[in-house]
Amino acid sequence: MADIRMRVNGSIEKLDVEPRVSLLDALREHLGLTGTKKGCDQGACGACTVLVDGERISSCLALAVQYADRDITTIEGVSDPLQESFVRHDGLQCGYCTPGQICSALGMLAEHAAGMASAVTEHVADEEIELTAEEIRERMSGNLCRCGSYNGIVAAIQESAGSAR
Amino acid sequence: MKDFAYLTAHDVPTAVRAITTPGAKFLGGGTNLVDLMRQNIERPDTVIDITQLPLDQIEELPDGGLRIGAMVRNSRLAAHRLIRTRYPVLAQAILAGASGQLRNMATVGGNVLQRTRCPYFADLAARCNKREQGSGCDAIGGFNRNAAIFGASEHCVATHPSDMCVALAALDAIIELESVRGTRRLPLVGFHMLPGDSPQHETAIAPDELITAIELPDLPAAARSRYRKVRDRSSYAFALVSVAAATEVRNGVITEARLALGGVAARPWRAHEAERVLLGAPATEDSFLRAAEAELTAAVPLSQNGFKIELAKRAITATLRQLHVEGSAA
Amino acid sequence: MTYVGKPVDRVDGTLKATGAARYAAEFPYPDLAYAALVHATVARGRITRIDAGLARKTPGVVAVITHLNAPAMKPPPKPTPMDLSTMATSSSVSLLNTDEVHWNGQPVAVVVAETLDAAREAAHLVEVEYTELPATVDFAAEEANARPQKNTLLSSANTQKGDAEAALAAAPFSVDLRYTTPGVNHNAIEPHSTTAYWDGDQLVLHDATQNTTWARDQLAIRFDVPKKNVRVISPFVGGAFGGKSLVWPGTVLTALAAKVTGRPVRLMLTRESVYRTVGGRTPSIQRVAIGAEAGGSMTALIHSSVSRVGKVGGWTEQITTVSRHMYDAAALQVRQSLVRLDALPNTIMRAPGESIGSFALESSVDELAYQLGLDPIELRARNEPARNPVDGKAFSHRLLLDCFEQGAKEFGWAERAPQPRATRDGRWLVGMGVAAAYHPAWQFQANLTLRLSADGTVLVRCGFHEMGMGTATAISQITADTLGVPLDAVTIEYGDSDLPGAGTAGASAQTATVTASLLDACEKLTDGVFALARKTPGSPLRGHRRQDVTARDGGLYRDSRGESYGEILRRAGRESIDAQVGSETRLGELTGQVRFMSKFLMDRRRWMKAACGAQFCEVRVDAETGEVRVSRWLGVFDVGRVINTKTAASQLRGGIIMGIGMALAEETLVDPRTGRIVNASLSEYHVPVHADIPTIEVRCLDDPDPTMPLGVVGLGEVSVTGVAAAVANAVHHATGRRIRDLPITLDKLL
Secondary structure (H helix, E strand, C coil): CEEEECCCCCCEEEEEEECCCEEEEHHHHHHCCCCCCCEEEEEECCCCCEEECEEEEEECCHHHHCCCCCCCEEECCCCCCHHHHHCCCCCCCCCCHHHHHHHHHHHHHHHHHCCCCCCCCCCCCCCCCCCHHHHHHHHCCCCCCCCCCCCHHHHHHHHHCCCCC | CCCCCCEECCCCHHHHHHHCCCCEEECCCCCCHHHHHHHCCCCCEEEEEECCCCCEEEECCCCCCHHHHHHHHHHHHHHHHHHHHHHHHHHHHHHCCCCCCHHHHHHHHHHHHHCCCCCCHHHCCCCCCCCCCCCCCCCCCCCCCCCCCCCCHHHCCCCCCCHHHHHHHHCCCCEEECCCCCEEECCCCCCCCCCCCCCCCCCCCCCCCEEEEECCCCCHHHEEEEEEECCCCCCCCCCEEEEEEEEECCCCCCEEEEEEECCCCCCCEEEHHHHHHHHCCCCHHHHHHHHHHHHCCCCCCCCCCCHHHHHHHHHHHEEEEEEHHHHHCC | CCCCCCCCCCCCHHHHHHHCCHHHHCCCCCCCCCEEECCCCCCCCEEEECCCCCHHHHEEEEEEECCCCCCCCCCCCCCCCEHHHHHHHHHCCCCCCEEEEECCCCEEEEEECCCHHHHHHHHHHHHHHEEECCCCCCCCCHHHHHHHHHCCCCCCCEEECCHHHHHHHCCCEEEEEEEEEEEEEEEEEEEEEEEEECCCCEEEEECCCCCCCHHHHHHHHHHCCCCCHHHEECCCCCCCCCCCCCHHHHHHHHHHHHHHHCCCCCEEEEHHHHHHHCCEEEEEEEEEEEEEECCCCCEEEEEEEEEEECCCCCCCCCCHHHHHHHCCCCEEEEEEEEEEEEECCCCCCCCCHHHHHHHHHHHHHHHHHHCCCCCCCHHHHHCCCCCCCCCCCCCCCCHHHHHHHHHHHHHHHHHHCCCCCCEEEEEEEEEEEEEEEECCCCCCCEEEEEEEECCEEEEECCCCCCCCCCCCHHHHHHHHHHCCCCHEEEEEECCECCCCCCCCCCCCEEEEEEEHHHHHHHHHHHHHHHHHHHHHCCCCCCCCCCHEEEEEEEEECCCCCEEEEEHHHHHHHEEEEEEEECCCCHHHHHHHHHHHHHHHHHHHEECCCEEEEEEEEEECCCCCCCCEEEEEEEEEEECCCEEHHHHHHHHHHHHHHHHHHHHHCCCCCCCCCCCCCCCCCCCCCCCHHHHCCCCCEEEEEECCCCCCCCHHHCCCCCHHHCCHHHHHHHHHHHHCCCECCCCHHHHHCC
16 A cells, blocks of 8 residues: 555645556545546546646546646636536536546647647647647547537637637 | 556666566556556556656757657657657657547657557457467457558567657667666667567567667658558547658659658568668659559558558558658648 | 527536536445456356456455355346336346356456455456357358347338339339448446445445336346335436446346445446447348339338347347338338347447438438439439328328428538539548438326425426436426426436336437426426415415416416415415326326327327438548548438427437447447457547547427427437438548448548
8 A cells, every 4th residue: 555645626635545546546436536537447538537737647547656746636626617618518418528528628728828739730840829620629539428519519618718718 | 457566766777676576567657558457468566657767858969869768758749849840750640649648648668668459469358479478369360450461470460559659760769778787779660579479579678678768860851751640530549550751852852761650560660662762763653652562562461451551552652742742740 | 488499508517517417436335345347258158167266365355256156136027018127128147146158248257345456356366267158149140040020019120012022123223232330339438337235125226327217127126125125326327328228237236246245336347348248239231222213203112131139138129110211112121130149138229220220221312313313312302201101101290301401501412513523622532421310209108296385496306317418408498488487496306216207218208208297297286386376365366267377487377467386385375386297106107007008009000200300411531541531510300399409409419420430430349259349448449539520510490299298309319310321422422432331441442
């Protein structure tokens, strides 16, 4: 067992976990933060996306011990106009992929703001990349939505990206 | 997942000493190893977290090349200014792989060592010589649509799934390895092994070695480069075939050509035959086609993956043409 | 109406967008234990040895349950129309009560441990040996052994009108084509999950299910306790698409594990376990042959199918149903047959039958149109039936041609060059395709109670299900409008077998089903309120007749006279007033079932009811590599009245996207040597990602069906139908290639 601490949604949490426990299971089963979802447990669906020091990762493939002393934000710690945009644009149906989509979108917007390119960026050396619908779709492709709310999700992100951010 | 001892290495000497413990494994970003551990394909007794090692820098070398620390995350590498301008094929290849989340986690060293996506390798109920030597290969007589067309053997037809490595192969990258025995430098081309009769041996790395860095040579032609990935859906899927290409053309004649293929072999496939045809040839559609044909003559199809031969030819031609017509991806 | 027909935000949207909505694996219990499954690795055989020694020694393991030590359960009930809950039986195998293995992946042991990781590790260490028996697992190879399929309650597998083969042979123009569709899986992002605990002989289960009532009844049978002892709670389900309709092994085995260990037990299936224990959609082999006159009028239509079931169970899809309703062919013949495999039973998946049947039919119609030199929409118009082609029944509602007309105009259909491979944009070949969508409209039976309180709030209690369709939102809107109260005055309780039963969330029937009962209950409730007012001295409604009074503005009014519900209740000294539809007593259930069946059958004799639509697709195909990208989509639908334009559009888009997945990428690979699913993961099974999906335009004609409650037809499934054909037709238009075997992967276009 390993005694670790991590900052989760702003508060320091003490955890006593085996090294094999994933960050996802630590959040869901140890801390009761069930907003972060498990869809595949192998990095293929994005439902478990959380932000670590502001960067999006798949928490199912992260061992909790590897993230000791880091700053984790889960959906429970997110309070962003993007969430209202998701509701208004109906970027959700069953709701199960939604927390992952929202955390991923927040991480993605930060990546874009930092000037990172994507697989559909025509010139990867460009400094400023317009966040078109095509760019959003590519950058969000790590988050599956089987209900097919993709249009609403993209619209919500566009609205959020277009506002004061 | 089997329970294991966990330790974090903060410096390279500690890491390479720790790995000499029997049953120990290095853990980078976890995007491949943790998945394999959960599926019981990897069952280490000791896991050494190496993400705290001071190997997270990208530095310019005196000779004009670049040294990339093995713990640099894939997304950081793709976002680096020098990569985007001098080696756009590498930025593109990385961005074509996995998802934003996984690229933020995965390390450069881990990407090189990631293991095949052959579905029979992933299912413990199936026979797989790579997982269990001598057990047989269920892919050869089964679903092999995404299996290798180059360098496969009667024991294994798996492919290497990395996009990044395809670009690194085209760029003649060097892998730096460190162990208690010292430092070794190996070309990435040839680092991954063809299966032969021991498909369990996947790379030239020794069990006690750590990848510490990847070095890119100074290569002016790399500034004019592109990566093209063909897959079963628009994103977040492994390649059926991918092409990394860099060329230099002077007065209509190809003076430098670097070409590598992904999704076709147990290693990122450096297309030497195609390069030979291209070098000195006019930069025309005909040359591109001849180059593609020349490379694919050695391809051997299985029951379901024959289409990759034609697909690879077309992807090579299309990529070279795009590079010629539209220029660099930078 | 204030709310009905408006784009109201879904009522549970904020819960879902903040992570507060709890799914079946997310209810905390002290002393919770975790379960993991061990799967068989042979398709058919007997377990000869099972060694759990190492597993039991694993730290944290509480129990390893195998057929050697599992307590006896009652066998799964045989499906019978006498008790509809028996339809929830997913297979006839008495899991862990037998040494027999009937499919590759069947659970053969359950491990319970203190932690999830310990349970999974121990499951890996359970050693099982088998005697293998000969198994039939190769669907394609079994085609010649297919046997005719029987008719079911909901659909006919065989229909004949005239001599279709003779008419086909005599037709001046004809197509006679073979299609194949692979097995596919639902892949709801929430894996099937259950949290179960026993309190004496009372079982409480949090389960990801589309049918809490059936789940409750099945578990009561399996564990031999009265139904009232079982409670199944399922307020949020993370996607289902049919895959959570029946009771699959995980649910029963979690309840068993909880019983054996005396602890609350949670099982969330791994993604692999979902593939190995929950059925998907059957593969199919189909023949569609159409004969036509030069002018396009169809003289013969033949549609036959071969699909599969497991030897231990399986849902028989109505693959050829579409061909019984779409075209006015003079002679018609549909035939369905089945092969039986040693395989996990296949099951209901979004538009079972119509989704894959419409691929074959609507592709053939396109081919025929090209042969005749007719516009595919025009060919459909020339064969649009006035009455149901097979039996002359009246359509309750059918605006199919209006859908095509509106869609063609908006999509720019007329501007397309009809010949294939005529449009190019750089490296892309561009093509447009069209297909009809069709899905029958159903309405089942729901019990429901209403409570109106003196504070003006309304509580609706009804055991329907929310898997993303937005039913709670729609039902809130209808309640608010019918009773004339604000939307936020309405609270809905659903997803719990202790609530009045609402049957299955399936067959696109839930909204119509619940609406019928809701309208009844609202009527009863306002009658009751009016009766109170009329009897109460001082009420302004005294002396008025019921039919002159309307429910609005939070009360009952005639012109300007009347009063709020609160005032009426207070004046009558009441805190609340209730209304009820249906009864949960045994007698009440039986009477309800009989009443429902008689109305259902009468209705079916009289009307042919369905949703329909027109799917327009534009694809771009890389001329060299064959990569297909859907670049534009428009679906125009006749789905009766739309309660919520926002959530309805989402659901329609969702069906189209699932159809695009089916068209281009999805395929469950079953190894023909072993019967084992090879790509049991979301990385190797490709569902559409963001980058695959352009803006999907959807339109609804919003014309209420006069025979359905509030005119609602149901739209959960119609939008997946026709999609694969529209894609295939567009691919043909772009490339000149007809792909008749799904999915349309690039290797088929090289």
